[in-house]
Amino acid sequence: MSINDKPIVELVQLKERDVSGLIALSSSIKWDYNENEIKTILSSGKIFGHKNVEGKVVSSAAVIPYDSSLASIGMVIVDQRFRGMGLGNEVIKKCIGEVSTDTTIMLIATEEGIPIYKKLGFQSVDSIYKFICTDYTALPKPVNDNEFIIDEFSDEHLTEIITLDEAAFGGNRSRFLMNRIRQSEKCFVAKDKQGNILGYGLSILGPVNLVLGPIVAPNSEIALLLVQQLSAKYQGNLRIDVISGHEQFMRILEKSGFVKQNQPPIMVNSVTMPVRNQTLFAVAAQIFG
Template sequence: MADVIQRSLTLDDIPDLMALSKEVNWPDYNAEELTSLLTNGSFTGFTTATGQVISCAGIFQYDKVASIGAVIVSETHRGLGLARKMIDTLLRQSDQSAPVVLTATVQGRPVYEKIGFHTIGFIHTYKAQKTNPLALQMSDKIHLSPADETHLPSIEALDEKGAGTNRSSFLKKRMERASFRLIAQNEHHETIGFAFGVETPANLLIGPLAANDEQTALALIQSLISSYPGAIRLDMQEETAERLHTSLIEAGFTKTNAAHFMMIRGNEKQNDPALLYFLASQAFS
């Protein structure tokens, strides 16, 4: 351990973090997405004696819960306990009265369990290289339009039900980051759903998405995949996956993973299971 130094990470570290992400084959983390991560959260990491970043982890503190993500350790420095030290540091920095959640990789789960995290559910990932939007049946009673800052109060209210915490500051920044922003309203002009689409080098990440019912969720998805010719990624709570799975498969998606959703300082998920919800990303929850 004498040859590594732990410190806070900043925007100046983005070139090293891009190289680290590339090493572990996380193509979503380009400079723009890393900037979003670093400006929305607090990051710690280890560097070599010469200053090269060889690990990172971030925490995103919301109103009632915090989320840990972007946990990476270079293959050259695994087995030294760096992940454990980073997570311990982030937990000390967090609100001690609030639960902390994370989506675990296969490699990370044993480390998190030793720290005290336990599984409270699963995050299902769906991907598509080519989609079939016409497979999704739409309702003519749902009106979709571009979302802007005037819609933020209703977006925040829906997101709070889906994420289990108020994330007003994060949502404003994420809206600015998103290439696609949609709001769904019913025939009475009431907001019943919203979705953001964020472009990364690997795909269009649809999320957060929140919808009161399946038809609204599918209308938002259809609009976004119709507007984007490339690969698509969705990360969602298991309750949402159960309700949308058949439609997503028909639209060209494949379920590629079901990762453990873990928590410490709490025992139950904070979200409303009746709401259909896609994560902003596995890091942000």
């Protein structure tokens, strides 16, 4: 059924019952969202999308509002057969409308999405570097083991992790972090001799890669120690998305077998990014900013 030869679609909020449809949509463009990832998105924010008359999900976009005046948009996908209808523009606008007008919205753009985001008032302010590793080689530890301790996460660490992450990310995202830690394969904290937490790192097991991030650390040496712990004994592919400005960290990743795949821009709907203290080495995932 169509009007003027255009398929009839309806923009709706997507729920947990739509997880399988979202997985199929992401697979159609070779993105590797799985059930656990989508449930974390749903528990941290909202997903909107279009459905056709048969109830099939043919577009999507998610908005993740954080506890401060900051939000992230991602998972922007339109089924190949439904492109050219303005569905991407419509679903992104729906996400933008879910937060207040004084909220800074950030996103990591695909090359195809950049023109749409520019028309909606977004501009590039930074970039990230996507790295994939198919054969990881752990290099000699960059710092003395006696200086720092890498410890497994426990609930008593949560308050300090949230505080560290807020300064690193530029906004408080406590609800998301709690959801992400529950989803994680591993979570480690880095401590000094006095037991003070200096940084943390997570790994998320996906259908294709073990994703390393977020990683927050005071320097590249401790960030690399976290990478080594998160990667230990894992035999499959690794992925890490590194924030620009950490060239030394990236050089050592490359020596360990990581290969840069692309460099997508970070875009925001305001003049500048939120203030960050340069301790965010790797993002959680591109959807989360």
